[in-house]
Amino acid sequence: MEEKKNLRRQDALDYHSKGRPGKIEVVTTKETATQRDLSLAYSPGVAEPCLAIAQNPEDVYTYTAKGNLVAVISNGTAVLGLGDIGPEAGKPVMEGKGVLFKIYSDIDVFDIELNTKNVDEFVRTVKILEPTFGGVNLEDIKAPECFEIEDRLRKELKIPVMHDDQHGTAIISGAALLNALEIVGKKISEVRFVISGAGAAAISCTKMYVNLGARKENITMFDKDGTICLERDNIFDIQREFAVEKSISMVDAVKGADVFIGLSAANVLSQDMVRSMGDNPIVFAMANPSPEISYEDATAARPDIIMATGRSDYPNQVNNVLGFPYIFRGALDVRATGINEAMKMAATYALAELAKEPVPDIVTIAYNEKNLSFGRNYIIPKPMDPRLLTKVAPAVAKAAMESGLATQPIEDWEAYEQVLAKRLGQDNQLTRAIVNKAKKDPKKVVFADAESQAVLKAVQQVWDEGICEPILLGNQTKIRQLIKEDRLELEGIQIIDPRSEEAKSLADEFASAFYEKRKRRGISPADAQQFMLRRTYFGAMMVETGKADCLISGLTRNYPDTIRPSLQIIGRREGISKVCGMYILLTKKGPLFLSDTTVNFNPTVEELVEITELTANSVESMGVKPRIALLTYSNFGTADGEDAEKMRKATAILRGKHPDWVVEGEMQAHLAFNTDLVKQQYPFSDLAEEGANVLIFPNLSAANIAYNLLKEVGDLEYIGPVLLGLKKPVHVLQLGSSVREIVNMVAIAVTQAQEIR
Incomplete structure (x- = not known):
């Protein structure tokens, strides 16, 4: 079954508006139940930490949340692929960045959207906010202003500052490049690069490659107007570092090139251009959501290619979440006064080395890869790798110490890694692993309670995400009316009413099989016919006969009535006496x-x-x-x-x-x-x-x-x-299960079905 790639617009709007609007909230970390608690939290008790900090400003890290608080700051001038949509429209993205900081590295975030395009105003505003935060993550600011803003803030603030749009992609793609070159046996100082794109990310990536050993004379960079060359008068000062003497077409530049880096637009690289590249070409087509050349076209053109994209549905995803949570974690934990090149390089090398280590089971399960190991299709770690926090953050912290930016050095590295490991549980990782594994090999799931609004909404989600191929049991007229009322898009999904004339032959087949199973347990042919009118029995027979792989039921029935048909029809696994x-x-x-x-x-x-x-x-x-x-x-x-x-x-x-x-x-x-x-x-x-x-x-x-x-x-x-x-997956939902809970159960059922051979 082909996975649906696009999220429904209404689903996205509902997600952000349901319950408490937005995606973040502030929660207390201390007791607040009694009057004494409140007296300690505020007046008069709060005076004591205030006085302590006034006497020793560094105590702000002891008595407040500053040391674990990062500002995600934007003016909304370059939001994702949406462009200059303004600070208010950019706020959902900044909240989302805060969510990623929290779930991947346990860093708290305040998102701040500034209503200014003036560089001086932007810098001044962030500078006077410095006492509040332990670090600043600049986000979605257009070039060339982003370069000046970051440069000035790095010089004027004494806390870590990083523009992730620039450096995140550079750090992750740098790690991927090192490993790709190692696999093909080429030296970075000798390979020839073509860079498609000349914005913030492209400039920063190219600088990273130079720091890793690439030679500027081997680099040709392009933007939408052509070659970045000295003949042009419409290039930024920061682009001049990589300007060549004369213009050249990208078609000619690509001939014989070893590496193509795409940070531009869809479909600028053709199959013929890929064919013209040197042996074992390396192509990082990182434009999102549509890369410079599709994975299918690139690999078809050159079987010897090493290909990376920004997408999660292909090997070698260059994803910024591999970098920024752990870079800031390491920087905060040694109270670094900035984020320098040494710290970025340390993150790059740590990512590159991690990809060469044996992959944990939770990662292989999440991506349904039995033999995930270092090679052409695995040159950078997967975003769900739980080792990222304990590998990258310490590397960054050590680099900060060695380069003189750490004000609170770490002495016991083993203890530090234990602290990092305890920061995050595996709850989000586990759920994502289960869902991702299910999507790799979706199965047929029959829903016995399809005349339910919650079930149909869950079916929409698992259908959209490619978790399973749903089969709905129930009255067709009622189900279609519910689909229409909720504006669901379930066209093409099979609906079966066991009581309908259309299903009679199938019901007769199931009744005959059920009778044979239970005839010595008091079931007559007439009883079997009646049982097959019940959706729990009909659904269990679909699974037993291979017409479906899993059964989800129980939302509108009590537990014993739902589990009994599955025990009678599907039965326990061999050697199992109790479910x-x-x-x-x-x-x-x-x-x-x-x-x-x-x-x-x-x-x-x-x-x-x-x-x-x-x-x-x-x-x-x-x-x-x-x-x-x-x-x-x-x-x-x-x-x-x-x-x-x-x-x-x-x-x-x-x-x-x-x-x-x-x-x-x-x-x-x-x-x-x-x-x-x-x-x-x-x-x-x-x-x-x-x-x-x-x-x-x-x-x-x-x-x-x-x-x-x-x-x-x-x-x-x-x-x-x-x-x-049980021999095959059957799950009984609790009464009142939410859509999310149903989706999780479906994913569990599909992963169980994948194990059955």
Whole structure:
């Protein structure tokens, strides 16, 4: 199935306007529940840090958020591919940049949109804001003003300043270039470049390549008016550094060239031009959303090409998110007074080296690549690589120290990397990994509750994103009316009404097969016919017979009524005696996996062992190493009783069967997370260093109560219940599931179907 590339306009508008408008909010980081808390937060308690900072200005980093606060500042004159649309229209982009800072490097952002095109006014405004921020990220400012603004601010401010549009692409493409040249066995000092584009990003990229060893006499640069050459009188001063003597056509310049760098417009590079390049040509076509030449055309023209684009749907994506979050993280953590060339180069080399290291499972799962390794189709890390924070940020911090810009040097690098690792959980990474994996090999998903507005909206999203090929069960007239009312675009999606005349032959086929399965379990032919009028049974038979790969149901039905048809028709996997339900809670510290939350009322020791094994194997399939805690009211024999003894025995069996697993119990719930207390009281525990991420409960009551309390009180996003142990993926939605929750469940189901051979 071909993935739909374009987001629906209304979806984008709804996303930004739903609930609290915009994408960001300010939250408190200290207690505010009592009058004493408020007295400490404001008057009179706030006077003490004020006086301390007045006496020693550096204490502002101790008592305020300055050290982790970056300003994303723009005047809206060069917004994405939209051009000069003004500061208000640019604000959604700046908020989005703040989101990326937060999720990738845990940096807080205030976005600031300035209503001025005057360089002096811009610089003056940012300069007087310096006391507020630990760093400044300049964004979407047109050339040539962006060059002067950044240059002046870097000289006049004592905090890190970077114009990401310039340097982000330079840093990431520089890393890609180093690795591409290594693969083809060419020296950067000897290769010939053609640069298509002469704006902020192109100039900065070219400067980076020169710093990496490229020679200016081997570079020919073009803009929309032709060659950047001394014969022209309409080039910027900053472009003159790369101006050649005389004009030349791009067609002629490309002949025999080793490297083509595109930061311009779509379709300026033809297949014939690519064919004319030297051996093993390197083409970075980075115009977005349409590159200078398509990936398909470029690779068809030259099988020996190394190709990179700015797009996520092809190998070697040059994405600025590989750079700016980690560059600022490293700069902030040593309180650097700026961001210099040494720090940018350090980021470039760190990215290049990271691409040569073995790729973690969570990355290969996210991109559905079994053998993702350094080579022509993998010359830079993937944006979802969790190692980026712990590799790039320390490299930048070290460069700041070595070049004299660090005011608070780091002494214990191992401890620093541990702090970085703890800054971000894997919640966003896990969700993105699951969705991305699903999109790589979409499956047919049948929706038993298609007469639901929430389900149809979720179907629209998974259809648009290419997660699956939906099949809708229900009354066609009702479904089409709901599609029309919500202005959905679901033309071409199959709709089946099991009660309709059109579906009769299929229903008869399913009834016959169901009768054969259940005739010795009290089912008559007439019963089988009646069961096939029910969408849960009809949908389960579609999956069983291979007409669909997954079933999503339950939104309008109770759990037992929905799971029963799947148990009767699809059945448990070979060797599995019990199915179980797992919830995934997405917390700031990473995902928590809770089991069994939906199926087994009071499992035996043997059943608990099987539930734990099913859960751990599912967690591993998502690229997460399970750290398992079997929970009850007792800590390692401090109390007896049925549940304590049951969890104690299950733990012993699991540790014997799986000596390489991190599995611990029996233990109280708080010990699963309080590693300091565990080290103090139970230093022998496997969970003494890192807390648990898989929680196993003694019975359904305990599991369900814990899940619902955590979800509601913690205001956490969740995925589930994920049904484990069936031969094929079936998932039962909770009543009232949101569109987002349904989409996540569909993605889980598709990834499970991908594992079935």
